[in-house]
Amino acid sequence: MLRHTAAHSNDEIRAWLRGQGVNPTSQRLDIARVFFSRCIHLSAEDIFRLVNTEDQRVSKATVYNTLSLFVEKGLIRQVVADPNKIFYDSNTAAHHHFFDVDTGELADIDSADLKVSGLPALPDGKALEGVDVVVRVRRGR
Amino acid sequence: MLRHTAAHSNDEIRAWLRGQGVNPTSQRLDIARVFFSRCIHLSAEDIFRLVNTEDQRVSKATVYNTLSLFVEKGLIRQVVADPNKIFYDSNTAAHHHFFDVDTGELADIDSADLKVSGLPALPDGKALEGVDVVVRVRRGR
DNA sequence: CTAACTGCAAACGTTTTGCAACTTT
DNA sequence: AAAGTTGCAAAACGTTTGCAGTTAG
Secondary structure (H helix, E strand, O other): OOOOOOOOOHHHHHHHHHHOOOOOOHHHHHHHHHHOOOOOEEEHHHHHHHHOOOOOOOOHHHHHHHHHHHHHOOOOEEEOOOOOOOEEEOOOOOEEEEEEOOOOOEEEEEOOOOEEEOOOOOOOOEEEEEEEEEEEEEEOO | OOOOOOOOOHHHHHHHHHHOOOOOOHHHHHHHHHHOOOOOEEEHHHHHHHHOOOOOOOOHHHHHHHHHHHHHOOOOEEEOOOOOOOEEEOOOOOEEEEEEOOOOOEEEEEOOOOEEEOOOOOOOOEEEEEEEEEEEEEEOO
8 A cells, every 4th residue: 555645756656556457547547646645535526526626637437437446456445434425545454434424524543443343253155345333423512 | 112023013103103203194104114024124215115015105205204204213223334325224222234245235243242442532522423333244255 | 274294206416337439559 | 450448428326305285183
């Protein structure tokens, strides 16, 4: 996983995508760059907007295609917390999330700060894909 | 919370709805009945279908209105696990869920079988709404 | 009579799809 | 030329909304 900073050069990101088995087209590079230079919880719509701030460069179809590809290749992961839309998280290390039901905002919970213990036996013939904890919060004392 | 069995009479459910501050119209009674006589993880679409098996009785708008009302009154709760749709769960006791990413099926995890410890400090000015654990599983050994 | 409730159809927002055009090798 | 990729527009899907009509106290 790349560190999250504005300091990655295009060449660096390009090389990283290649290493992950992703052909680094200019659109994929644009999308990868937004993930590794700012806030790491982004919806498809967020990315579409961020990638097209200056000029129109990436279509919506390509944003969705690319996000699916990145998820498949393990570069990012989906966060299912908001009933209305999927978030994508470029932090693939084990961690959990606060979800603010009033604002729709996500925030990280370090995996050191919250432990899940006593994982029960999985249903027969099933393999573990992941354990997601969402701590829902609302405005109030 | 009512037990989940087919044995509840209409009068019983009607009385229970009244006790929860819900005016028991015939549509709400129909919807409440499907929740307490079978599988407890249902999507809005599931309920629409179940309630209209014999004859057309409840519109989609009313299904959604009623589900929102039931959630607001605490009779049922939403489960956000499937990226495509919301599930409604008539089991309002603390518990968690398996989610099968291949089939889209939900299954309960008893709260005795999985513990969350070390809940971190909430963001400033926020109150806890709930802690949801989703154990994602897929087909495979 | 009034307030609460319902149903229809249209609208909405997110995501997916079909397909033709464009790259890249 | 073949394979991979992109963009557009349309479609699909779950959900919400506006509003007119109905029902119940």
